[in-house]
Amino acid sequence: MTVAVRSFAKINLGLYIGAARADGYHDLRTVYQTIALHDVIRVSVGRGSGIAILCKDPRVPLDSSNTCYRMVVRVLDELGAKGRVSIEIEKRLPVRGGLGAASSNAVATMVALELALRKRLSGTARLRIAAEVGSDLPLFLVGGTALGVGRGEEVYPLADLPSLPTVVVMPEVGVSTPQAFADWDALTASGAELRSAGRTNASASTRAVAGREQLTRPLASDRLFEVGCALSAWLSGSPNTGAPAKGGSRAGSLLLDLVRTGIENDFERVVFPQYPELRDIKGALERAGSRYASLSGSGSTLYGLFRSPADAAKAASRLRKQGLKAVATRTLTRQQYWKKSLVVVR
Numbered sequence: 001m002t003v004a005v006r007s008f009a010k011i012n013l014g015l016y017i018g019a020a021r022a023d024g025y026h027d028l029r030t031v032y033q034t035i036a037l038h039d040v041i042r043v044s045v046g047r048g049s050g051i052a053i054l055c056k057d058p059r060v061p062l063d064s065s066n067t068c069y070r071m072v073v074r075v076l077d078e079l080g081a082k083g084r085v086s087i088e089i090e091k092r093l094p095v096r097g098g099l100g101a102a103s104s105n106a107v108a109t110m111v112a113l114e115l116a117l118r119k120r121l122s123g124t125a126r127l128r129i130a131a132e133v134g135s136d137l138p139l140f141l142v143g144g145t146a147l148g149v150g151r152g153e154e155v156y157p158l159a160d161l162p163s164l165p166t167v168v169v170m171p172e173v174g175v176s177t178p179q180a181f182a183d184w185d186a187l188t189a190s191g192a193e194l195r196s197a198g199r200t201n202a203s204a205s206t207r208a209v210a211g212r213e214q215l216t217r218p219l220a221s222d223r224l225f226e227v228g229c230a231l232s233a234w235l236s237g238s239p240n241t242g243a244p245a246k247g248g249s250r251a252g253s254l255l256l257d258l259v260r261t262g263i264e265n266d267f268e269r270v271v272f273p274q275y276p277e278l279r280d281i282k283g284a285l286e287r288a289g290s291r292y293a294s295l296s297g298s299g300s301t302l303y304g305l306f307r308s309p310a311d312a313a314k315a316a317s318r319l320r321k322q323g324l325k326a327v328a329t330r331t332l333t334r335q336q337y338w339k340k341s342l343v344v345v346r
Contacts (some may be wrong), residue, residue: 002044003115006341007108008332009099010139011166011296011303014263017184025135025151026181031137032146033159033165034332036340040103041068043112048084054111059096059174067106067133074129075110077111079119098297103136109342143341144334151266160333164305165312166231167290170325171247171300175271182269195270225339267298278302281324288315305331 010032018027051072053062064070068087076082087109093101107130114120121129130137135152147156205344272279280294281302284291289311306312312328319326332340 002042003112004040004042005108005115006100006172007039007041007093007104007167008140008143008337009093009101009104010034010136011099011168011266011301011331012294013145013292014209014294015265015267015297017181018275019188020185021151023220026184027150027154028148030148030152032136032148032155033161033311034140034143034337035099035168036329037093037099037168037327039093039101039105039108041108041112042090043116044086045083045113045116046086048086049082050086052086054086055091057089057091057095060089060091063147067137069107071106071109071129072113074132075113075121078121078125079117080127081117081119083117087291090234094170094174096176096302097170097173097301098295098299099168099301100136100139100197100297101149103134103289104140105136106130106133107140108341111269112207117250122207126173143337146294151155157334159334161331163333163336164203164331165307165309166303166305166329166331167285167288167312167316167319168329169285169319170327171278171281171302172325173275173277173300177298178268180271183274184266187270264293265295265297268295269293271299275300284313284319284322284324288318290315 003213013031013033016029016031018029020026051069053060053061053066053069058064061072062237066072070088072085075084087178089105093099093103095101110121110126110129126141127138130141131153138153139146142155142157144160147158148154149156238284268279268282272282272295278300282293282295285302285304287302290306293302293304295302304315306315309328311331312330316326316328
């Protein structure tokens with residue numbers, strides 16, 4: 001039996017990096033958001049043993065270093081199942097692009113393998129296995145809008161943002177996440193200014209204290225505390241921080257609240273100097289009319305959120321004329337994510 005499912009991408013609505021931990025990871029704060037772009041994963045189980053991975057993209061590893069391979073090993077062991085498992089990965093998402101493609105592929109493999117075996121893991125086992133395989137994986141067992149903490153593997157569902165028109169730009173360059181973290185550590189160790197010089201979405205009150213921040217630069221741990229306070233205030237519905245405007249959407253206010261607090265992706269501070277063309281793409285998204293534009297994860301993919309599908313389509317067309325690989329899509333609510341993920345693709 002062959003089962004095929006969609007493997008959706010994610011973007012990060014802000015990503016704050018904390019200090020390095022004893023285990024070599026960093027504490028993070030981010031708001032994950034699933035979007036409608038996807039790969040397709042096909043899983044079949046037959047007689048025999050072993051795991052085979054098929055993919056036409058030469059950048060995708062076909063051995064045990066692939067997250068899908070590691071996922072199959074753990075799922076078979078947990079279920080006490082046997083058989084020869086074949087995984088075909090139809091790549092539509094960029095490799096090392098910051099969209100969580102490898103993590104999403106692994107979770108899609110888990111879902112498809114359960115269906116192929118006609119056996120189900122418990123919810124607890126799913127989350128445990130996902131966190132063992134990689135930091136971003138638990139997100140794809142939740143979908144929609146979710147808060148990520150710890151090294152990103154602790155995921156808490158948030159009230160979904162409404163489905164937002166989105167433009168995703170996928171440059172050819174690939175960014176190494178380990179190298180980006182190393183560059184961040186070097187930046188913070190040098191005592192360099194942590195405040196982004198080009199934060200275009202900061203509120204007036206945030207900009208007003210810029211001079212004071214030049215004298216008292218926040219440490220990485222302080223930044224995590226600040227964003228944690230902003231998110232906690234929104235979740236508790238505190239006045240002027242999370243309560244929706246009259247007639248507005250409670251969920252829809254999250255993005256606007258975070259933008260007002262100066263939401264940003266810390267990776268931009270180390271990735272943009274190394275890849276100035278990515279900074280230029282962010283600027284192009286802003287000039288094309290995005291409400292908010294950002295690097296996703298450590299990059300190299302960037303995205304912009306727009307007011308309407310027509311605005312997104314127009315912006316994507318404009319960016320393609322500039323020679324960029326731009327696609328108009330939309331964010332997915334949790335219900336949309338699971339409804340579309342579990343549809344068998346032919």
